[in-house]
Amino acid sequence: MEDISNGVSHASLDSKSTSDAGGAHQGATKYERGMRIGSKQLYSGKEDKRGRFQWQDEIPEDAGEKVENDETAEWVLVVRNVKVFNDPRKVLEIHSISVQSPLLKTFLASVLEGYPGVTSALQTAIAKLGHETEDERTTKIHARLLQDVLVKEFKGLVDISEDMKRKRVMTFELLWTLFPPGALVYALQDGQERAMTLVKSHYDVHEETGSPILQVACKFIHWDGCRFGTRKLHIRIPEYVGTRPIRSLEVYPLEYHEDPVALKDRLIARGAKTEELAGLEYRAYEGMAWRINAMENKEKYNITGRIVLDTYGWNRQDPRHAIWVAPLKQPKSALPGNGNGHDHVDEGFDNNNPKGFESVFDQYEEDYMEDGEMPFNSFGDGAKADARMPLTPEQQLICSGILCGWSLKRKLWLYFFVNCIKDIEWQKNAFDRLCKHRGMFDDVIEGKGRGMIILLCGPPGVGKTLTAESVAEEMKIPFHLQDILELCSRWNAILLLDDADVFLETRSLHDLQRNKLVSIFLRVLEYYEGTMFLTTNRVQTFDPAFQSRIHISLGYQDLTIESRKTIWENFLNSSVQEHSITTEQLTELARMNVNGRQIKNILKIARLMASRDEGKLSLGHILETLEVTQHLHNETLATDWERASMYE
Secondary structure, eight states: OOOEETTEETTTOOGGGGSOTTSOOTTOOOOOTTOSSSOOOOEEOOOOTTSOOOEESSOOTTOOOOSOSTTGGGSSEEEEEEEOOSOTTOSEEEEEEEEOOHHHHHHHHHHTTTOSSOOTHHHHHHHHOOSSSHHHHHHHHHHHHHHHHHHHHHHHHHHHHHHHHHTTEEESTTGGGGOOTTOEEEEEETTEEEEEEEEEEEEEEOTTTOOEEEEEEEEEEEEOSSOEEEEEEEEEEEOOSSEEEGGGSSEEEGGGSSSHHHHHHHHHHHHHHHHHHOSSEEEEEEEEEEEEOTTSOEEEEEEEEEEEEOHHHHHHHOGGGOOOOEETTOOGGGOSSSSSSSOGGGSOOOTTOTTOSSSSBTTEEEOSSTTSSOOGGGGSSOOOGGGSOOOOHHHHHTBOSEEEEEETTTTEEEEEEGGGEEOOOOOTTTGGGOOSOGGGHHHHHHTTTSOEEEEEEOSTTSSHHHHHHHHHHHHTOOEEOSOOHHHHHHHTOEEEETTTHHHHBOOOSSOHHHHHHHHHHHHHHHHOOSEEEEEESOGGGBOGGGGGGOSEEEEOOOOOHHHHHHHHHHHHHTSSSOBOOOHHHHHHHHTSOOOHHHHHHHHHHHHHHHHHHTSOBOHHHHHHHHHHTHHHHHHHHHTHHHHHHTTO
16 A cells, blocks of 8 residues: 655655655656645634634644644543633633444433433433443443533533523523424424424524524424335424513424323324324314415415325325325334435435525424335335324324315315314205116116216206215215226226217218317227217217217116105205195196206205295295296207207
């Protein structure tokens, strides 16, 4: 091996190359920039009053001898002190402490894990040390040495902090003393309570305003569509003057909550509900939901209706905001992220996050990718519920109260609060409200799941759409009015293409664009594996190529008097509003040539009139409504003969 020192490689350079690099001597060898073998040592020169200096190639005269040597290496601790200015209470303070005892290093590895400074857990950990072996006894002695040093240096600070904790207030300067790693912390987000495990706290500067903040990193448990795992949430506390009540902070230790026992019970119950709903679930919802739009801002929606909980589908539809988690019970050496065997959650904050602190969560910033690599395995069907390890009560306590899914009414992927999710109140008499084809649907339901295309054809308002809705209600599966075929197959949902004439009309030589659409739709029908309903008012324009792809075709004629009477009865009896319609009046109404949709609209307006009069719904209200809408009804009757001819 070459001996390289003082800018010279003695094994390869002649005497001419050993001249000082600071000047050009006569006869010295010339080198191209960066090609002279060796390294040149430079030293800081004398400082001026402002602490500035020039680099020089000679060792400073006042450098002195090195202080840390073989003798200092023997000590358990090396405590470095520096002078203190502008503080009349002391002249020296600790600059740093070097722990040299291998026994103490091993002991502190668990005590100080993730903590950026002094830990109050040291005394508790020392008390737990045993006395059985020589190493244990020696470790305790070494640990008490460190404790004595820390107590002497920080006693005043600790006393002040403990006094403020007793008063349930804290200054910004000592705010870090509230947050020991591993502590349970509490925060309120969008009106929802949540508990998390503290990872670390860190003083920083706001990237936009430049004002000081305390960043608090917390861990919680979340569902990614395949498994439960941990994610991180960064919460910032802005600088403030004086003291603040601890419970007024954006996040604070759970022990300072006004009723921590009741809070834990509520959060554990919510975590158990989250665990129960994790997977593919069809539920009802009433409350606020939200999503992140293209501008990375939060959009809130008031949702009342049915939803499909499907985090797997969320991840596929919006990979940019996919839910990624670090697996539970995974060894730290195997955790993804930094690749150096350290616990990735102990790394610093991501200040280069393009979303920043003011975007998605204001004070709250959730790491979409920090806790692991993209979970490609989570983009599969995911683990079955019976194959998952159940969460412990401690894990349920810090489990997220948010699940991802699809709003069938809003037709949006949204974040849903678990507290607002309910069981569906199924309409058990859905089929009883149908007037035709009641006996034909047993065969349809038996064929479900093998791919079933059902055509419902007939004039408007005779029950085509209601038939598809009734089948979905009877089978207790989602009813979806949009052609998201992949999701319908995954959800085992019924897909309805209402008024699908544009897909079903015969192709012509003059409309190539529509021909392409029909050809694509034919191929979709060929490979679709779920149950699909199509409705049309124009069966005579039906393309012959569709006939072989339709499994069941149900024709709907104009309503008979008996059918209309049943529909009038159904709508009248389904309302809580009282009415005075007699059987004879009902028969009179049934003789009017109106369809089911028109009956529903007539009764809607008539009920409003009855409410205005503060009385029961009467025949007079219905006839008054018919008179108002007579012009539209007459135009409808004028074309009835055209519609009827299409279904003869």
